[in-house]
Amino acid sequence: MSVLDLVPVRSDQTTSHAIASSVALARAADDLGYRRYWVAEHHNMPAVAATNPPVMIAMLAAATRSIRVGSGGMMLPNHAPLVVAEQFALLEAAFPGRIDLGIGRAPGTDPVTSFALRHGAGGVSDEAVSRFPEYVDNVLAMMEPEGVGLAVNGRTHPLRATPVATSVPTIWLLGSSDYSARLAAEKGMPYVFAHHFSGQGTAEALELYRSSFRPSPELAEPRTFLTVNAAVAASDEEAEALALPQLLAMLALRTGQPLTPQRTVEEAEKVEVPEAHRPLLEAMRSRWVIGGPERARDAVARLAATYAVDEVMIHPVAGAHEGTEPASSPAREETLRLLAG
Template sequence: MIPLSVLDLSFVSADSTPAQALHDTLALARHVDTLGYRRYWLAEHHALPNVASPAPEIMIGQIAAATTRLRVGSGGIMLPNHAPLMVAERFRMLEALFPGRIDLGLGRAPGTDGITARALRRREAPSGNGGDDFLDRLQELLFWDQGFPEGHPFRSIVASPAGVPLPPLFLLGSSDYSAQVAAQIGAGFGFAQHFAGMPAEGPMRAYRQRFEPSRLGPKPHAILAVAAICAPTDAEAERLAASARLSTLRRERGEYRPLPSLAEALDYPYTPAERARIEQGRDRLHVGAPETLRARLAALAESVQADELMIVTAVPDRAARHDSYRLLAEAWGLQGA
């Protein structure tokens, strides 16, 4: 079986606080470290009441220090929000402190609303190309690692700490744009199936078919991020999924509220249109007992040619969330589970 990893958004639940969500992230990382999961990635979001972490690089250091086996990384750093030199230096520091255990995943979206994105950015994007300067920032980030060409004004600057390389690079996305760029530069690729508006198969296969080996990587590595909830029985897993389904429905309406409690979700008065919308989104939330979920995820990974699955589990109850990752690890046959 291919490796399993974890994507953690540091969800804030209705009966908790953002500070508690960060501590829950640390506890979950320690838990899955003993189960045999390969990676633990943290996302970057700003000014959203349902997720607690705006700074994955800080959480990466905390989690790497609290675990022993996991690779820890960003899923991802939203590059348009950051000066490439700052990204290079922060992740060189992490690599120096935890050699061979850090990943640098990069996203193109702001991870927030439009007005907050303006507040985050130190300079306006150029007017050309629709105001999108992601490729310019990506090229500059690679230059900080590989060296600037002759005549570049930054050529004399040494990114600190000197002599430490950038960690392995992954481009993240929910469309085929990042898949194409990742293939062209020889980077890893992660597809966010848990919220993508298109099927994963096209971008995942295109990335593999067009991959060009480079200094970043000799062969493609495609990660599929999926939302999944596991419980002892199919019925219990479906029950636990009520919170995630209501949260998704609200998010699609622009309501970024904390993850609702299970009681609130089960008692919510859904309209027929809302129930129909939930049914339409069932293929983006994988739910079931261990063997049910193992079979479904294995088939999905094979169909899109994924090298790795990254699991995001939105369950407000901490114990149930830990059990979900444990049950899946046992069914998957992870070493340590």
């Protein structure tokens, strides 16, 4: 098992508190033997502090001993490929053998913020997304120790992400549709399906990836896993209560409601969900791992068997009760401990 972290910000937290909570969570995951710890890229969201994965990865890798740390993912159309290659080549040099670069093509934000990000990084949104396969190739090439040759004014200039690289991060493609599955298979790259966000089309995307896979020098056969939201507690009832704040946040996102910092459990329990929204809430909840330890571990094992993956990435979504120390997220840590057995 591995961990996905969006660095959530609760209504009782500052950004500093949220970062401290995630550092503690990463240390717990490291101690518990989780394989990797990824942080996502989201912008201009009141409940998400994960705006800059490379900065978070540097902090988390420095605070842990052996767990792999990476992005889940870097939204490549938001950035110049050379900048991403430089950032992750430097991280790999600082923490050799421990860095993953997960790449996605979604905006990770609203259209206005997306424009602000991409206007300075190579064009408008549609152009950046359409050039995604080219950008992936650029990052792959620039990251290699020998670099690439850039032709300018009839001369070829050497271009390297870092002067003397001795290793490169493992580079993954991420997606919640068949687009990235097809592209990862074509390029012979490892692939992750965002089951925690979509929950639909998982089997189809993984089958497309496996059936279309073309071996590459870096990867001889398909390599994939999936992500899942999880809230685990001593009892099923407590797990359900802890999952409610994130369920309401996702419901707001899916129904166009105003986004807010993540509620405490007590705040969430006071929210009246409109009858029209209850089917969507239940549909989302049914795809999450919520319950006591044995029930939750069984659910994760069934997911792994159903989709024939060797790894499941846990997104611990358990919220917090009022009065919780702001610089901590004990229920998220407990989710990881109980799943690890």
